Amino acid sequence: MALLIPIVGVNFTSVAVESLLYGVFLLLSAISFYLLFTKEKLSDRPRSSRFSALTTPLILANIVITTAVTGHWVLSLVRTVDAHLRFNNGDTPQEYLEDLRRPVFLASTAILIVTLITGDCIMIYRLKTVFKYNRSTIVFPLCCLFGFIACGIGTVFQFSKLSSEHNVFLASIGIVFTFITNVFCSSFIAFKIHRVNSAATNYNGQNLGSITGIIVESAALYTSWTIMLMAAFLAGSNLVYVFADTISVITGISFMLINVRIGLGWAIDLAKSLERSTAHSISLRPTNASSAIRSVDDRRTANYQMRSLTVHVERTVVKESSEDGVSPGVDLHGSLPAKELESVSDRASSKQTHERKGYI
Known part of the structure; x- marks a missing residue:
């Protein structure tokens, strides 16, 4: 028996949860932007213009996901205000919320699908990068991605024709496609990093286990949310709206968590390397400026026989x-x-x- 929860209460819950998660996402997005731009600025990659950094895959995906998540959150607020204040003077909010043919709901669904497509594309890009741009490793996830795109377009079209009492088959198939894509990419990325970590530990003691943990934890957050969405959808519960309205921001948080945690590790390593290079370039504990200059001159003189x-x-x-x-x-x-x-x-x-x- 399905869990019967009033859709009006579900709508308030989804808006509150999405707003809370959106605040977390906005903070992670700002940090991710800063770290990605700093890393791109310090890289040796040739730049044709000052805006060339915006065309890099991760920064471009960051912009698209931030815009999509913000747009979905704004449309969720607009839909709540329309249901409780504007439609029939707020007397029948349940009728408004159950009508899936409303333009605001269709627009928010389209933005949700764009967010999920962008997240899947980034997972496939990371899989290709880890496997040294081997095209054979991304054939299966690309097929799942194209299947999800087709189901997403069909879902928006189907929502425009049906009401809430009809089960939407294409939506459930699309959820399965994006679920398989994320599990496949995350598993193979973790497997590859584990192999590289074993070889690196044997040779130079370098440990890449933290990167594996970051990938797995971020994928687990998105995967668990998708499983709860599928369970609520198959059970016919109104809780599906809570998970459906918040899966966009969950996708953004999963993406930003990887960028921020790996970026912070890169920044710490860069600071340590700069500290080591600075320590080697000056003498230890110089008493004054003249003694430091003399120590530098002595080292320069010692280099000449x-x-x-x-x-x-x-x-x-x-x-x-x-x-x-x-x-x-x-x-x-x-x-x-x-x-x-x-x-x-x-x-x-x-x-x-x-x-x-x-x-x-």
Whole structure:
């Protein structure tokens, strides 16, 4: 027997839960934006313009999911206000909420499907990245994604023709497709990271188990919410509206949790590497600025090896001869008197009288 809960109370509950989760999502989204833009700014990827970072897959998905989740939350508030204040002056809110052909409900359903499609695309992109862009690994999840897209379009069309007392077959099939996509991608990503973690631990002691935990925990949040949605849908309970209205923000939270937790780990590693590089670039505990500069100069000087230089000192002795008719007061070239030349040679010989070697 289905759990009979008034749809008016279910509507208030879904709006309250979605608003609470939307606040959590908005905080995670802001942190995710900051970390993704910072990482993209510090990367060596070539940039054609200042807005080229917006075209990266994760940042683009972040923008789409944030816009979709915000739009769905706004339409949920509008639908509640219309049901309790505008439609028949608020006298028959249950009649308004049970009519699935309302444009506001159709628009919120379409936005919900866009959010789920974006979340599935990111899971497939991460699976492809982990498996080094191997196309064979994404064939099955792509088939499930295309099936979900077809079911999503059919669901919106079917809602526009039916009322709440009719079971919607395409909606249930679409839920199964997105459920299989997330379980498949999460399982294979965790399996690949586990294998890489085992090999990395054996060689260099690096542990990637935290990344596996992040992927599994985020996927478990979305998967558990989808299971409760399927259970409420198959039971015919009005609680299906609570899970259906909040699965959009749950998808956004799951996506942002992965970005934020991995991004924070990257930021911590970057800060540690910068701290280590700074510690190696300066001396330990310099007493003042001059001692730090001298320590840097000493290290620079130590990098250059001293080379030996041989200096040869020669002395030229000029002898006078008066028998050849040359004046004894002038040398052979007539440049200096012999006495002055001899005195210069004596001074030179007194300072450097033999061959010497030195280092400069």
